[in-house]
Amino acid sequence: MNAQVEPLSDKEIEERLAELPGWSVEGDSLRRHYLFHGHVPAVAMVVHIAQIQEELGHHADLTLGYNRVGVAVNTHSIGGRVTHLDFGLARRIEDIAPGHGVR
């Protein structure tokens, strides 16, 4: 699945990052972390991200700390490169973050 997806060029990545403050490409992944006002809000964010990931059929590596959620995503099906699928997931995550009281 997604075998037809193309990696984004450096220029495309730069343009798309400009619309996602706080996100960066490090290594071969699109990344961001969020801080919350406690553990339960951080866990709720993880569950909400999981629901979006299942909807999209695209899944980030999530790390959960006490009040921290880390997100790192690339597209496995083309060997772990950054594609529009990764930016699509990032956009959806970014849109729900304020509702979880991200600080």
Ligand SMILES: C[C@H](O)[C@H](O)[C@H]1CNC2=NC(N)=NC(=O)C2=N1
């Ligand atoms: C069949 C299923 O849609 C694929 O295995 C999806 C699942 N989630 C995925 N997530 C990510 N990050 N990259 C993929 O290539 C990918 N492929």
